[in-house]
Amino acid sequence: MVSTMTTTSPQGRTELLRPDGSPVRVLVVDDELSITELLSMALRYEGWQIRSAGDGQGAIQTAREFRPDAVVLDMMLPDMDGLTVLGRLRRELPDVPVLFLTAKDAVEDRIAGLTAGGDDYVTKPFSLEEVVARLRGLIRRSGAADRRSDSVLVVGDLTLDEDSHEVSRAGDSIHLTATEFELLRFLMRNPRRVLSKAQILDRVWSYDFGGQANVVELYISYLRRKIDAGREPMIHTRRGAGYLIKPAAS
Amino acid sequence: MVSTMTTTSPQGRTELLRPDGSPVRVLVVDDELSITELLSMALRYEGWQIRSAGDGQGAIQTAREFRPDAVVLDMMLPDMDGLTVLGRLRRELPDVPVLFLTAKDAVEDRIAGLTAGGDDYVTKPFSLEEVVARLRGLIRRSGAADRRSDSVLVVGDLTLDEDSHEVSRAGDSIHLTATEFELLRFLMRNPRRVLSKAQILDRVWSYDFGGQANVVELYISYLRRKIDAGREPMIHTRRGAGYLIKPAAS
DNA sequence: TGCGTTTCTTAGGGAAATCACAGATTCGTG
DNA sequence: CACGAATCTGTGATTTCCCTAAGAAACGCA
Incomplete structure (x- = not known):
């Protein structure tokens, strides 16, 4: 132990x-x-x-x-x-x-x-x-059984619980599909860092995925609809470079 | 490692x-x-x-x-x-x-x-x-153990973060396109040093670039509009030699 | 098995970025 | 101060990149 x-x-x-x-x-x-x-x-x-x-x-x-x-x-x-x-x-x-x-x-x-x-x-x-x-x-x-808090990722008013798979923004609970959840987790584990589509594909999709790279764009678009809809956006596109997530404040 | x-x-x-x-x-x-x-x-x-x-x-x-x-x-x-x-x-x-x-x-x-x-x-x-x-x-x-060297370039009140691709001057966030970002990064990595248009072209544009040399002038002009606009200029022309960047103060 | 959900492809629209061109402006020099 | 060279920048064509609608296929669950 x-x-x-x-x-x-x-x-x-x-x-x-x-x-x-x-x-x-x-x-x-x-x-x-x-x-x-x-x-x-x-x-x-x-x-x-x-x-x-x-x-x-x-x-x-x-x-x-x-x-x-x-x-x-x-x-x-x-x-x-x-x-x-x-x-x-x-x-x-x-x-x-x-x-x-x-x-x-x-x-x-x-x-x-x-x-x-x-x-x-x-x-x-x-x-x-x-x-x-x-x-x-x-x-x-x-290890420590009391490390529950570690399972929650927080970026701005957005939280993601890795144990319960619960996601919420500003208190509103948000339902994500499995893929959406994995993508958001990857983004939130690397806040304020530009992640290329290749990086995202390599980490979030399974290693034998042979499809089109624009699934990433598609799922980013899904996430935006659920997370940024009507709010100040947290997911940002860096044209020609990739995507990043950061608190809405800054 | x-x-x-x-x-x-x-x-x-x-x-x-x-x-x-x-x-x-x-x-x-x-x-x-x-x-x-x-x-x-x-x-x-x-x-x-x-x-x-x-x-x-x-x-x-x-x-x-x-x-x-x-x-x-x-x-x-x-x-x-x-x-x-x-x-x-x-x-x-x-x-x-x-x-x-x-x-x-x-x-x-x-x-x-x-x-x-x-x-x-x-x-x-x-x-x-x-x-x-x-x-x-x-x-x-x-160098996993030693992550002290960080990803932020600083010249005067201008900062450029290579991870988040964020650029700001005196606290104001500035949006740059990919090419503008690369150009500014090159300048900021060589502060107070005159860089010729040929040097800039060779380093910032891809090696098979076949276009007009005045793209450099064009992009310098773009950068100035975004970085120096209404402020004390940091990007300077050395006629017949090239360009350089330095803190506004001196 | 059948139905709703999730995943992914295709394709078209649209916005942004890049760059050529050319006229305007500035600079250095005689 | 005038001239030529160097630099700056407005305009618009072209290309590249991104977004998303629509639907097909695979999946999960009752």
């Missing part, structure tokens, strides 16, 4: 740190190299320390000496069953939270049983924002 | 340095000699130490012994796929940030995930200011 704290960097990004100030450690286990690479890159960017393994054997070994604060674990590994890996992991690190990666059509109930203990899962293909968000949640909850 | 710091040279130029005071090292990889030459010159002018390679093989080798702080990597190399090069680079230097060069029309066919890990890309034909700016950003952010 590791308690965590958050600090806010000069850029305004919120970072998760261990109590002694050292970076959070995450172990990524997947047999597809492209997946471990993608996850490693993205999680490293969060400021976390990453190790990866390609099979169950390697996972156990790495876990033993790396002692991660969280594990991302693909349920389909070449050498052993996901449950076996999980069991051995638990023997090494009884309290480490695990984020399972499963195929979309995987048996839901089996996973449901596993996540009862406070673990979590995402289905492939996932979006990086989703993985990062769930990992943050797991790590946060595995 | 290398933490960086900034110092301000006697001339007023802001330079990026490694913590031990040694120059930043950048590896440039492109098969077109004209491009590597162009980039090498421009980046050397930043005070950085540059090595270049013409193919993937050479890139890996050079990276191994040169150990750069950042890499500029063309996605179209003769001997191997850009992603393959990236993978091997990552094995050598897990945390090095990469700036990808891609053809304009190749943007659509998946640069997926490239910006997700904090990496970035520019499309050919690019402007040197753009490449330099993005490299500076990457290097600045890759």
Whole structure:
């Protein structure tokens, strides 16, 4: 059990740190190299320390000496069953939270049983924002239980609760679809920073998305309708550069 | 991962340095000699130490012994796929940030995930200011522990934020177009220094620009209207030599 | 299965940005 | 003070980028 704290960097990004100030450690286990690479890159960017393994054997070994604060674990590994890996992991690190990666059509109930203990899962293909968000949640909850307030992002009079998925502006509750929510979360996690359409696509849409880049424009337009409608706008276009969100005041 | 710091040279130029005071090292990889030459010159002018390679093989080798702080990597190399090069680079230097060069029309066919890990890309034909700016950003952010060097340029009462793309003079927010922003950034990165129209054209406009040289005059005029309008001018003409920016006070 | 919701594509309109051109203005010099 | 060169800027054509309506397809849930 590791308690965590958050600090806010000069850029305004919120970072998760261990109590002694050292970076959070995450172990990524997947047999597809492209997946471990993608996850490693993205999680490293969060400021976390990453190790990866390609099979169950390697996972156990790495876990033993790396002692991660969280594990991302693909349920389909070449050498052993996901449950076996999980069991051995638990023997090494009884309290480490695990984020399972499963195929979309995987048996839901089996996973449901596993996540009862406070673990979590995402289905492939996932979006990086989703993985990062769930990992943050797991790590946060595995430490100080009273860190509830950390799950709320605030920009101006706009708030977004990562736990309850509730969004409201100036007190008015706003209903968002899953994609709208992820997009807004990404924007709000990077307030006052211009985010390019490519960046948004890479983080908010799943890694196998092969469609038109203008979905981003489309969803920005949806968000505006729900968040900025009739109010002073918070979402701004920087023509030729991207989008950013900032408090209406300034 | 290398933490960086900034110092301000006697001339007023802001330079990026490694913590031990040694120059930043950048590896440039492109098969077109004209491009590597162009980039090498421009980046050397930043005070950085540059090595270049013409193919993937050479890139890996050079990276191994040169150990750069950042890499500029063309996605179209003769001997191997850009992603393959990236993978091997990552094995050598897990945390090095990469700036990808891609053809304009190749943007659509998946640069997926490239910006997700904090990496970035520019499309050919690019402007040197753009490449330099993005490299500076990457290097600045890759020094995760030390984010003290911030993204705001200041000259007199004029400020320019490279993250939010916000510009303001004496507190008044000023909206600039993309080209105006790049031009002002170039001026502000070289305060009190005369920059010739040719220099400006070479740095701010893309290398294949074939138009009239007086676009520079035109955009200087735009900038003045927005920045100096009704105030003590900060942008000055040195007839026959070029332009310079300096605090209004002196 | 059927219905409402969500996601995404296509395509057209429209606004903004870029740039060429040319006439107006300023500057330096004789 | 007059002249030529250099610089400035108004006008408008062209291009690029962004927004959004409309509808098809996929999804989720009863």
